[in-house]
Amino acid sequence: MANVTLPWLPPLPVELAVEDILKAAVIIVVALLAGRVIRKLIIRKSKETSLKWIINQDTADILFRMFVLGGAIWALYVLGIMNYSIGPTTVGNIAFAAGFFYFTYLIARKSRDYMIEGSGGEPGPDVVIRAKLFYYVLVTIAFFMALSFAGVSAQLSALLAAAGITGIILGFSAQTVVSNFISGVFMYFDKPLQIGDAVKVGDAGGIVEDIRIFSTRIRSWDGTLIRIPNEKLFNSNIVNLMRHPVRRVDIQVGIAYSTDADRAVEIIKEVLDAIPLVLAEPEPAVYISELSDSAVVIAIRAWAPSEKWFDVRTRIVLDVKKALDREGIEIPFPQRVNWFANDLRVRIEEPPEKPEGSGEGT
Structure with missing residues (x-):
């Protein structure tokens, strides 16, 4: 009987039993039909159930692929191909490990997406980080389990040891990356x-x-x-600036020393009472905080919703300015008083008299 040799496989027989070929074909057809039936049932059920996060189109596609791939692997086992050795392992072990890792990867990816989308509204950073950590941990575990299923974990021990040493060396040269990652994990909890x-x-x-x-x-x-x-x-x-629902608005207004300060404070309080977004509790505070060089400084402290803080602040500044102008209360410019040690003597000269007949003014 003629044999075909490949550089990475032992000789394979060209002729196979007709019974085995028919059995393999039946297995593939049955797996394909079963996968399609299961897929249709899940899609139909997804329209009637509230558990759409697990019973949906994506789940149906994953199960369909599992049936098809499982049928193909089973058929290859029937044909005897999966029993051939590749170094320390077999084709079947490698195929099973690859299929296991592939479907675990699909499940991890879909689970990550469901965790983010199922949080409702805009996902917070805790949800996103939790979903990503779950994805990476599950994929990493699946990778090492696939190596074990493939039967090559022992042969990779030396390689992993070398990789560990290399990782330590690279770790010292990538301290910033590691530090950023650890800080991101700490921020997730904080x-x-x-x-x-x-x-x-x-x-x-x-x-x-x-x-x-x-x-x-x-x-x-x-x-x-x-x-x-x-x-x-x-x-x-x-x-x-938005962690708490309310936030304080701090404004300072200067008025002239000649102005009635009590009246100015009263006017500002009336302005605050007329603004709807200024909260009554905590109560706004208006008081004289400082006697500066050129003005009496009045401090305004009012509380507003955090998301409306900027609008409230600009409204207070504008309305206080209008109210003080309307009442004739001066907001002074900076002033300076110059003091001289000696009295100043000012000489005023009269303009010279104009001669008669000069013709000016005629």
């Missing part, structure tokens, strides 16, 4: 900010757009993108 929060980090300020494992992205107030490494972010003073 939760100083969330996507959509208005924050200030050092000189940077804006809206948090994305929180990733190694960096955080902020859209600044002028629309530019700021990428901040997680290590720097974790070690910085983070001012979260």
Whole structure:
């Protein structure tokens, strides 16, 4: 009997029993039909159940692929091909390991997407990081289990040891990357900010757009993108402008010394009472805080919803200015008083008399 040899396989027989070929064909057809039936049933059921996060089109496709791949592997076993050796393992072990890793990867990816999408609304950074950690952990476990199923884990021990040494060397040269990753994990538990929060980090300020494992992205107030490494972010003073539902507005107004200060305070309180978004509790505070060089400084402290803080502040400034102008209360410019040690003597000279007949003024 003629044999065909391949460089990576032992000789394979050209002729196979007709019974085995027919049996393999039947297995593939049955697996294909069963996969399609299961797929249709799951798609139909997904329209009637509330468990759409697991019974849906994606689940149906994954199960269909599992039936087809399982039938193909079974058919190859019937034909005897899976029993051939490749070094220390067999074709069947490698095929099973590859199929196991492939379907675990699909399940991990879909689970990650379901965890993010099923959170409702805009997913927070804790949901995103939890989903990504679950994905990477499951894929890593599946990879090493696949190596074990393939029967090559022992042969890879030396390679993994060398890779470990190389990893240590690379770790010293990539301390920043590792530090950013660890800082991202710590921030996941600390939760100083969330996507959509208005924050200030050092000189940077804006809206948090994305929180990733190694960096955080902020859209600044002028629309530019700021990428901040997680290590720097974790070690910085983070001012979260929207963590609490209310926020205080602080404004200072200067009035002239000749003005009735009590009347000015009363007018400002009336202005605050007329603005709907100024909260009654905590109660606004208006008081004289300082006697500066050129003005009596009145401090205004009012509380407003955090998301409306800027609108309330601009409204208070405008309405206070209008009210003080309407009441004739002066907001003075900076003034200086010059003192001289000796009295100043000023000489005023009369203009010379004009001669008669000069013709001027005629």
